[in-house]
Amino acid sequence: MLLSDNTVGRGEQIRQAQHSRHLRPGIKDDADFSDAIRHGDTEPVFVDSATYRQMRGQISSVSKIVWRVLTVKITQVRNATLRIDFGNTRFLIDPYLAEKGTYEGFAASVDPAQPNPRANVRNPTAELSVPLDQILAVDAVIVTHTHADHWDEAAIRLVPKRLPIFVQNEADAATIRAQGFEDVRVLGDRAVFEGVTLTKTPGQHGSDDAHKLMGDVMGVLLQHPAEKRLYVAGDTVWNDHVEGNLAEHAPQVVVVNAGDARIVGLGAIIMGVDDVKKVCEAAPDATVIASHMEAVNHAELTRETLRTDSENRGYARNLLIPADGETISL
Numbered sequence: 001m002l003l004s005d006n007t008v009g010r011g012e013q014i015r016q017a018q019h020s021r022h023l024r025p026g027i028k029d030d031a032d033f034s035d036a037i038r039h040g041d042t043e044p045v046f047v048d049s050a051t052y053r054q055m056r057g058q059i060s061s062v063s064k065i066v067w068r069v070l071t072v073k074i075t076q077v078r079n080a081t082l083r084i085d086f087g088n089t090r091f092l093i094d095p096y097l098a099e100k101g102t103y104e105g106f107a108a109s110v111d112p113a114q115p116n117p118r119a120n121v122r123n124p125t126a127e128l129s130v131p132l133d134q135i136l137a138v139d140a141v142i143v144t145h146t147h148a149d150h151w152d153e154a155a156i157r158l159v160p161k162r163l164p165i166f167v168q169n170e171a172d173a174a175t176i177r178a179q180g181f182e183d184v185r186v187l188g189d190r191a192v193f194e195g196v197t198l199t200k201t202p203g204q205h206g207s208d209d210a211h212k213l214m215g216d217v218m219g220v221l222l223q224h225p226a227e228k229r230l231y232v233a234g235d236t237v238w239n240d241h242v243e244g245n246l247a248e249h250a251p252q253v254v255v256v257n258a259g260d261a262r263i264v265g266l267g268a269i270i271m272g273v274d275d276v277k278k279v280c281e282a283a284p285d286a287t288v289i290a291s292h293m294e295a296v297n298h299a300e301l302t303r304e305t306l307r308t309d310s311e312n313r314g315y316a317r318n319l320l321i322p323a324d325g326e327t328i329s330l
């Protein structure tokens with residue numbers, strides 16, 4: 001039996017592993033786990049890395065336990081699209097799946113006297129960096145809001161209609177159900193999916209004036225007993241919501257949308273350098289990951305500029321700026 005990470009969701013891999021017969025000890029990372037599955041091992045035990053170090057010495061010499069050490073794996077696909085392995089579950093966040101240049105650029109101005117100079121640049125401005133079959137090999141999808149750079153025509157066509165899709169409110173649920181999706185769930189304070197607790201977190205897509213135009217958005221907190229707490233902030237600027245979420249949940253990993261997208265006349269609608277700096281300083285023990293960069297025409301902050309600014313102003317220590325296609329394991 002040959003199972004590939006790329007074609008089967010992680011939950012399904014584990015279910016299949018649990019149904020096979022032979023045991024083999026010594027699983028310490030994903031590569032070993034994949035190897036064990038290929039060899040038909042069974043009954044993996046899920047632990048965090050600290051517990052593993054502690055238990056392995058006590059148990060492994062007398063017991064043929066298949067260890068599965070959990071790590072949060074976050075793949076920066078493109079724009080705000082992420083694939084996240086968390087617990088024994090794999091999530092796809094905000095799928096924006098069209099080929100480079102498919103759509104007209106966002107006008108990104110509310111001031112007729114001042115058109116956005118990049119309005120004629122087509123979106124997405126970057127290629128899709130991960131093969132589609134890998135992007136779509138997930139157990140569930142989370143759509144933080146239905147703007148066209150988070151849930152696009154290609155996603156509506158390509159995401160399997162049976163996959164569970166978590167959304168922020170009944171309006172977005174109605175939109176996505178009308179597109180043919182069969183299992184759309186409104187995320188509330190707390191939902192448990194395949195052992196992962198999902199909590200909707202508040203945010204705001206720009207200033208109070210911008211909010212009137214941009215509408216509601218959400219972030220999401222992911223929790224599992226053996227994983228680091230992960231807060232995906234969504235399309236929000238730094239504000240009381242974000243500050244409150246960091247204080248209330250003390251996440252150990254934070255994903256921020258940091259392309260500094262702007263609307264002429266309304267200002268920034270996602271985080272720029274100052275906002276990212278505030279997040280890094282408010283959560284000094286967390287790993288902060290910058291996403292939603294260099295993929296849409298109205299988001300002009302580059303990775304290079306953020307990297308340089310973070311080094312010059314002293315917030316680079318806990319900031320990661322993944323390239324499209326890069327996977328971060330934590």
Ligand SMILES: [Zn+2]
Nearest residue numbers: 080147149235
């Ligand atoms: Zn966005």
